[in-house]
Amino acid sequence: MNETYINLAPAIQDKYYITHPGPWAGHIPFAYWIVSVIKPKIIVELGTYKGNSYFNFCHAVQKNYLKTKTYAIDTWNGDVQSGFYGENIFSLVNQYNNENFSGFSTLIRSTFDDALGKFEDGSIDLLHIDGLHTYESVKNDFTKWLPKMSSSGVVLLHDIAVYTGNFGVWKFFEDLKRKYPTFWFNHSNGLGVVMVGSDVNPDLYSLVSSLENNGSWKEATAAFSNLGKFCELESQKIGEGYNKNLENTMEYKNSTVELLRGALTVQKNFSLARKELEGFKNHINHLQREIGRQDSELHQKMIHINNLNQHIENINGILSQKDADINIYKTSTSWKFSAPLRGAGIFIRKLKTFSSLISRGKVKLIKKILNEKINPISSRKEPKQEMENLFSIMVIATPHTLYVANLIASSLTSLGFDVGVQTEMPKDFTSRLYFVVCAQMFQNLPPADRRICVQLEQTTMSRWFTEKYIDVLNASLAVIEYTNSGIKFLDGMGISYPKVYYAQIGALPDYINYVKNHGIQLSSEEKEYDVLFYGDANNIRRNKILEAVGKNFNVKVVSNLFGADLYREILKARVCLNIHYYEDSALESTRVFEALSLGIPVVSEVSNDQGDYDFSQYGESISFVDLGDCDAIVSSIQEMISKEVTVDPSANRNSGGEFHFYISRIMLALGFIDFRRFYSQSNRTKIDSNKIVLSMPETFERHAFAKKRQNGEIFCFSGLRATPGWVGAAYSFKYLAKKLLESDCEFVLIHEDDAVFSDVTADEIFEFAIRIYREKCQWDVFSAFISDLHPDAKVSSIFEFDKMECALIDKMVGMVCNVYSRKSLEIIAQWDEKNLDIESNTIDRYLENIEDLKIVTTFPFLVGHNDMANSSMWGVKNYSMRGMINKSQDLLFEKMWFKKIQNVVDNDDGIINK
Numbered sequence: 001m002n003e004t005y006i007n008l009a010p011a012i013q014d015k016y017y018i019t020h021p022g023p024w025a026g027h028i029p030f031a032y033w034i035v036s037v038i039k040p041k042i043i044v045e046l047g048t049y050k051g052n053s054y055f056n057f058c059h060a061v062q063k064n065y066l067k068t069k070t071y072a073i074d075t076w077n078g079d080v081q082s083g084f085y086g087e088n089i090f091s092l093v094n095q096y097n098n099e100n101f102s103g104f105s106t107l108i109r110s111t112f113d114d115a116l117g118k119f120e121d122g123s124i125d126l127l128h129i130d131g132l133h134t135y136e137s138v139k140n141d142f143t144k145w146l147p148k149m150s151s152s153g154v155v156l157l158h159d160i161a162v163y164t165g166n167f168g169v170w171k172f173f174e175d176l177k178r179k180y181p182t183f184w185f186n187h188s189n190g191l192g193v194v195m196v197g198s199d200v201n202p203d204l205y206s207l208v209s210s211l212e213n214n215g216s217w218k219e220a221t222a223a224f225s226n227l228g229k230f231c232e233l234e235s236q237k238i239g240e241g242y243n244k245n246l247e248n249t250m251e252y253k254n255s256t257v258e259l260l261r262g263a264l265t266v267q268k269n270f271s272l273a274r275k276e277l278e279g280f281k282n283h284i285n286h287l288q289r290e291i292g293r294q295d296s297e298l299h300q301k302m303i304h305i306n307n308l309n310q311h312i313e314n315i316n317g318i319l320s321q322k323d324a325d326i327n328i329y330k331t332s333t334s335w336k337f338s339a340p341l342r343g344a345g346i347f348i349r350k351l352k353t354f355s356s357l358i359s360r361g362k363v364k365l366i367k368k369i370l371n372e373k374i375n376p377i378s379s380r381k382e383p384k385q386e387m388e389n390l391f392s393i394m395v396i397a398t399p400h401t402l403y404v405a406n407l408i409a410s411s412l413t414s415l416g417f418d419v420g421v422q423t424e425m426p427k428d429f430t431s432r433l434y435f436v437v438c439a440q441m442f443q444n445l446p447p448a449d450r451r452i453c454v455q456l457e458q459t460t461m462s463r464w465f466t467e468k469y470i471d472v473l474n475a476s477l478a479v480i481e482y483t484n485s486g487i488k489f490l491d492g493m494g495i496s497y498p499k500v501y502y503a504q505i506g507a508l509p510d511y512i513n514y515v516k517n518h519g520i521q522l523s524s525e526e527k528e529y530d531v532l533f534y535g536d537a538n539n540i541r542r543n544k545i546l547e548a549v550g551k552n553f554n555v556k557v558v559s560n561l562f563g564a565d566l567y568r569e570i571l572k573a574r575v576c577l578n579i580h581y582y583e584d585s586a587l588e589s590t591r592v593f594e595a596l597s598l599g600i601p602v603v604s605e606v607s608n609d610q611g612d613y614d615f616s617q618y619g620e621s622i623s624f625v626d627l628g629d630c631d632a633i634v635s636s637i638q639e640m641i642s643k644e645v646t647v648d649p650s651a652n653r654n655s656g657g658e659f660h661f662y663i664s665r666i667m668l669a670l671g672f673i674d675f676r677r678f679y680s681q682s683n684r685t686k687i688d689s690n691k692i693v694l695s696m697p698e699t700f701e702r703h704a705f706a707k708k709r710q711n712g713e714i715f716c717f718s719g720l721r722a723t724p725g726w727v728g729a730a731y732s733f734k735y736l737a738k739k740l741l742e743s744d745c746e747f748v749l750i751h752e753d754d755a756v757f758s759d760v761t762a763d764e765i766f767e768f769a770i771r772i773y774r775e776k777c778q779w780d781v782f783s784a785f786i787s788d789l790h791p792d793a794k795v796s797s798i799f800e801f802d803k804m805e806c807a808l809i810d811k812m813v814g815m816v817c818n819v820y821s822r823k824s825l826e827i828i829a830q831w832d833e834k835n836l837d838i839e840s841n842t843i844d845r846y847l848e849n850i851e852d853l854k855i856v857t858t859f860p861f862l863v864g865h866n867d868m869a870n871s872s873m874w875g876v877k878n879y880s881m882r883g884m885i886n887k888s889q890d891l892l893f894e895k896m897w898f899k900k901i902q903n904v905v906d907n908d909d910g911i912i913n914k
Contacts, residue, residue: 009890009892010060010063011224016028023159023189025052028056028228029227031053032063040154042123043125050093053130055100055101058070058097067104069104075110090109124145125154129141142157157169157192180195187228393412393418393431393434394422396424398441403593404454404456406508410508411660412663421518439454440468445472450477453472459586474494474495477670479495485608488700497696498721507656508656526572527574530573534591539581553637556572570594574640575603578595579604583628586607601640603623603633605626606627614655618648619648619651621645661685661718665721671722687715690747691748693750694717695717726838727836730842734831734833741826746821746822747822749765749820750817751817755817757863760862765782765862769782776801779821779854781854781855784819785818785861787816789812793895795896805858806857806859807856812844812853813847817862857892859893
């Protein structure tokens with residue numbers, strides 16, 4: 001049986017607009033639901049009378065914060081079926097509309113046909129027809145207004161279950177059922193729902209496609225009918241001039257309590273069935289996860305075997321080469337002539353050995369040695385093979401990228417690795433791991449499984465991205481890209497997450513002493529030049545700028561100069577000038593940070609990706625000017641020289657700390673370091689923001705969206721990575737919790753980059769949560785979105801705050817958007833990274849299992865979830881979780897609703913408040 005889970009939450013409201021007579025009152029909950037689901041841009045109602053239907057559409061628009069325009073069309077004179085009435089009805093309707101909905105609601109007093117010209121074709125998303133109910137009249141209304149319906153249009157027809165007199169809506173609806181997708185309700189005179197558009201909301205349409213066999217939908221129709229009965233009862237009460245004396249009040253209250261007791265019994269039976277079903281589902285999920293775990297283990301073992309085979313092949317190659325070299329020596333003339341001398345030498349050494357052993361009385365050892373010489377095969381043990389520098393790391397770079405190589409080596413050394421840097425490819429690959437900077441420049445490369453390629457080519461010019469280079473990158477263990485635009489470019493080439501890692505180029509603090517410690521002697525040179533430009537000057541736009549600068553300053557241009565020679569020239573300049581080769585080039589960050597690391601200020605042209613870097617800490621030591629603006633460049637250089645601007649060492653330390661974070665993040669993700677070593681290096685970074693968005697730069701679409709929403713108060717944290725992905729997510733939360741506790745944080749909002757803020761901002765959610773904490777309930781976690789509410793979660797209280805319905809619960813699953821107190825941060829900081837049990841130790845399940853945790857959430861949730869984003873944790877589209885999320889919200893509503901019922905049953909001093 002197909003089941004479609006629908007979220008009934010929008011149908012439940014604390015207060016409805018209800019009048020008498022009430023044939024439509026039973027459909028009021030559905031009115032709220034359908035407006036929430038399809039979110040129409042234009043609603044039109046034909047036949048409004050006192051507004052039982054129309055004003056609830058309007059209230060639903062307000063409740064869902066929609067930008068919908070609504071129109072009520074009626075003569076407000078009556079008709080032959082409903083009877084005619086006076087002017088007082090319109091006066092009341094008009095007054096209520098002006099007081100509550102004047103910003104988006106319009107009353108049009110005319111016939112339906114006369115109002116047609118006021119609407120464009122294809123403009124109406126929701127049309128409600130409730131005028132004269134003869135077959136001919138309703139057919140005329142539907143036919144004439146059909147062209148006005150949009151591609152997502154839905155038409156509602158009232159009174160489809162009235163078969164008396166000359167009512168003919170039921171007959172016309174039978175005609176429509178043969179032509180359009182439909183569903184219907186039989187209570188409150190019946191309501192037909194007709195999908196006339198070609199692009200109707202899939203949540204709505206899914207109810208039609210499986211109508212006959214959909215148990216959940218049948219339960220939903222019963223739910224709408226039962227909810228509607230309360231509205232009908234209220235309408236009847238109004239119509240009968242309800243007498244509020246004690247006897248009637250008690251009778252109504254008692255009947256309500258009995259109804260609620262019956263509802264509780266149904267709920268308990270339903271909960272038992274739900275738990276049994278959940279048990280089966282959990283067992284199936286457990287088996288599926290176990291299969292996945294075993295597949296993952298098998299996959300890892302196969303990778304390990306392949307790595308060992310590759311390792312063996314490399315060793316065999318080395319041994320073969322050594323054997324060949326030995327054979328060459330042995331067959332050489334010099335080897336043959338020197339044989340007698342070698343023999344004599346061996347004899348003398350052995351004679352000395354035996355003499356020493358005899359003098360010490362080691363007779364048994366002499367016998368053993370002689371026995372091994374007689375029986376060499378049986379007595380000899382195989383030598384243990386060891387690989388030279390097995391755990392060392394080598395960084396290989398071209399001369400012009402030595403700065404980046406040194407930057408990487410410095411970071412890896414801080415992590416505790418033995419690191420070497422060289423500009424030539426070694427003959428034998430005996431190191432454990434290789435970082436290759438600009439791999440396209442080398443003919444021979446280290447083995448792919450031990451190779452990390454550092455991609456520095458400008459993606460604005462794709463000449464280097466040959467098929468061979470793309471294959472090299474794809475085959476490598478990992479690819480490091482230093483720009484956000486480069487990550488997007490590589491994705492278009494088929495090289496994407498999880499292969500790609502982002503590492504933003506930064507400064508190398510105290511670079512002069514660093515190179516001194518590696519054998520390069522630099523000194524504070526006397527300033528010989530005002531300006532230094534280094535790079536390829538064979539370029540029209542660069543020449544034009546250099547010519548203009550040269551008219552005002554002593555300019556030195558160098559090219560094909562690297563390492564110590566280049567650094568000595570840089571140190572002779574007062575200012576370094578950075579000019580783009582192409583106007584749309586990315587920032588030449590290696591050149592900029594190389595100069596800043598040596599303490600030389602920089603003037604540079606602006607770039608599209610300049611915002612990716614935080615240059616604010618450098619103050620006046622870096623200046624950006626418009627592209628090709630020679631006057632501005634000259635002016636900036638003059639100002640720097642006249643002020644004798646220097647580079648603040650703390651700015652280089654902060655920038656270097658950022659780069660070190662990314663290299664450490666890569667080594668953590670690839671399993672070369674554990675979380676403890678990673679965190680031990682985090683003293684270079686500080687997090688003190690109370691609003692954080694968690695985003696991985698490698699998932700560039702989500703990251704760009706997060707950065708776009710970022711403001712000065714929201715810190716964008718590059719999420720940590722691991723395999724499996726849920727471990728990386730937990731790493732991120734543990735890291736943030738520890739850093740925030742270090743900065744004495746009391747409250748923090750953390751949201752993932754697929755959170756959708758439709759009606760409220762992160763700032764507003766944070767302030768709302770803090771006010772609840774201080775004025776109403778001291779929660780541990782305030783959750784703006786719960787993706788998977790536990791079936792055993794308990795609602796201990798329900799309260800209203802700022803017109804939002806809130807619930808205090810004891811379990812939660814979902815890290816999409818939460819506000820955490822210091823207590824919950826302390827709990828998260830204790831997450832055990834060595835426990836890889838996916839059933840209990842994903843970060844949200846870990847929190848769910850904490851006893852006595854106090855969680856406050858709202859109904860409905862304050863944020864949504866981006867269905868179309870890819871889940872970086874589970875490797876699927878978020879929309880695959882839609883069913884789970886809808887069930888979670890429905891379950892929360894159910895638990896809150898029955899908590900209210902329980903309160904009424906347990907305390908019969910009153911009935912449910914509206």
